[in-house]
Amino acid sequence: MEFTVKEMDGGVAVVRLSGMLNMVAASLLRVVVGSTVAEGHPKIAMDLSEIDFIDSSGLGALIGGLKTTRQAGGDLRIAAPNDQVRLVLQLTNMERVLTAYEDAETAFSNG
Amino acid sequence: MIDVDRSRTLETLLESDLFGVAGDPRFDELARMSLDMFGIDFAAVAMVGPESLWFQSRHGTVATSTERANSFCEAAIQSDDMLVIEDVTKDPRFATHPAVIGGPGIRFFAGQPFHSPDGDRSGVYCIFATEPRQLDSDKRKSLAGVGQWIEGEFLATDELDRAAEMQRALLPKNAAPITGYQIAGTCVPAKAVGGDFFDWYPIEGGLGFTLGDVMGKGASAGILAATVRAVVRSAARKKNVTVAVERTATCLATDFGESSSFVTLFHARLRANDGRVSFVDAGHGLTAVIRVDGTTQRLWTSDFPLGVMPDEHWSRHTVMLDPGDMLVTFSDGVLDLYDGSLAAVDEVAALARASTSPQALVDTIERLARSAAATDDVTILVLRRDQE
Numbered sequence: 398m399e400f401t402v403k404e405m406d407g408g409v410a411v412v413r414l415s416g417m418l419n420m421v422a423a424s425l426l427r428v429v430v431g432s433t434v435a436e437g438h439p440k441i442a443m444d445l446s447e448i449d450f451i452d453s454s455g456l457g458a459l460i461g462g463l464k465t466t467r468q469a470g471g472d473l474r475i476a477a478p479n480d481q482v483r484l485v486l487q488l489t490n491m492e493r494v495l496t497a498y499e500d501a502e503t504a505f506s507n508g
Numbered sequence: 509m510i511d512v513d514r515s516r517t518l519e520t521l522l523e524s525d526l527f528g529v530a531g532d533p534r535f536d537e538l539a540r541m542s543l544d545m546f547g548i549d550f551a552a553v554a555m556v557g558p559e560s561l562w563f564q565s566r567h568g569t570v571a572t573s574t575e576r577a578n579s580f581c582e583a584a585i586q587s588d589d590m591l592v593i594e595d596v597t598k599d600p601r602f603a604t605h606p607a608v609i610g611g612p613g614i615r616f617f618a619g620q621p622f623h624s625p626d627g628d629r630s631g632v633y634c635i636f637a638t639e640p641r642q643l644d645s646d647k648r649k650s651l652a653g654v655g656q657w658i659e660g661e662f663l664a665t666d667e668l669d670r671a672a673e674m675q676r677a678l679l680p681k682n683a684a685p686i687t688g689y690q691i692a693g694t695c696v697p698a699k700a701v702g703g704d705f706f707d708w709y710p711i712e713g714g715l716g717f718t719l720g721d722v723m724g725k726g727a728s729a730g731i732l733a734a735t736v737r738a739v740v741r742s743a744a745r746k747k748n749v750t751v752a753v754e755r756t757a758t759c760l761a762t763d764f765g766e767s768s769s770f771v772t773l774f775h776a777r778l779r780a781n782d783g784r785v786s787f788v789d790a791g792h793g794l795t796a797v798i799r800v801d802g803t804t805q806r807l808w809t810s811d812f813p814l815g816v817m818p819d820e821h822w823s824r825h826t827v828m829l830d831p832g833d834m835l836v837t838f839s840d841g842v843l844d845l846y847d848g849s850l851a852a853v854d855e856v857a858a859l860a861r862a863s864t865s866p867q868a869l870v871d872t873i874e875r876l877a878r879s880a881a882a883t884d885d886v887t888i889l890v891l892r893r894d895q896e
Contacts, residue, residue: 453724453770456770488791488840489772
């Protein structure tokens with residue numbers, strides 16, 4: 398998995414991920430979220446458009462990121478997941494808290 | 509006196525099950541790297557059978573097995589120590605060996621015996637060259653190190669095998685705990701142990717049953733799966749099906765909060781006299797009732813998995829199993845046996861209708877999982893109410 402972090406106004410960071418969001422990538426993602434929040438960006442928009450596949454460990458990392466950001470008074474939002482990612486979110490009902498936005502850069506435009 | 513039949517059987521077993529022709533990727537890589545590391549022409553990991561040696565992984569050689577008697581490897585096994593023959597033509601034991609005077613014309617041999625976790629001599633790591641070679645003290649240390657590495661690998665495999673055995677022991681075995689119903693299940697882990705489990709046990713007036721999928725794969729998921737199974741079971745006497753789930757959630761929050769793991773779970777209680785199933789679905793979403801009338805009803809709720817949100821609650825739902833109806837619950841590894849989408853539910857339903865019994869359906873899914881070499885744990889539990 399590869400990632401980039403783009404800092405935007407209002408404490409929002411856009412994290413772009415690509416490749417497989419699996420057990421190996423999950424550890425990396427936890428570190429990325431932790432350090433982004435620590436650097437003063439508790440609102441994270443995850444751009445998943447380049448994620449090909451997510452497994453349960455990857456979902457675990459997103460859930461962990463949601464907890465971390467919310468504890469810091471922010472939120473984690475996801476954008477542009479593919480069908481496989483959507484199915485995982487749907488089966489686990491995690492779409493209730495990880496709602497998919499169309500575009501990461503505007504995921505926080507409503508606050 | 510040697511029981512010939514018994515030793516033949518053992519040889520066959522060794523050949524087919526343990527050291528199959530495919531080789532072991534770990535040792536294949538080792539054999540490949542050995543050519544450069546030692547400046548030699550052939551390398552092999554030879555496993556000892558009662559009469560033969562199997563070259564489990566090899567590079568530069570074509571033989572898959574050889575007679576133990578009079579072989580280079582046997583000499584190393586008998587010495588039970590590193591054996592180095594820098595020029596075999598000067599060694600009276602091997603100067604006239606067929607592989608020396610004929611093809612491939614061996615001139616150099618070194619072998620490092622290795623042992624099983626129980627301390628038995630289990631094989632030899634062998635290197636050969638077609639020219640005489642010196643093996644200096646650094647290379648001898650490397651050769652000994654390779655032997656230790658192989659022993660370490662066998663030990664790790666052995667420990668995983670034991671863990672897998674323990675995990676299998678936790679799965680229910682008695683096939684028909686209540687009259688009027690048939691139940692069957694299987695769990696095919698992607699690795700030696702996995703995070704999926706299923707369970708069933710008698711409760712007052714019926715049957716409790718569960719299918720769970722712990723985040724991740726491997727040993728850590730397996731430990732958590734065993735814990736979840738035990739906590740769910742601890743509520744077997746509680747009539748409300750949500751108690752087991754909430755108890756498990758509390759346990760996860762207190763004991764596993766740090767591991768940030770989560771579990772999806774389908775847990776149910778069947779009332780045998782009328783077929784009423786009360787259930788909780790904690791973010792599992794892969795359960796269906798396949799009706800005798802030809803319809804399929806997917807059971808889903810909007811509840812979260814366990815370990816996701818603090819202070820979460822789970823709702824109790826009910827569904828009736830009429831005579832001939834079948835309830836099927838499975839892990840998401842089953843989706844990957846098909847196209848990875850929810851269309852797999854219909855595929856499983858079609859298989860279910862074509863199956864003569866829950867066991868037959870379970871056997872079919874297990875065969876699919878094993879032949880697909882699934883990358884995720886594949887688990888299924890099937891309960892059918894008998895036709896009246």
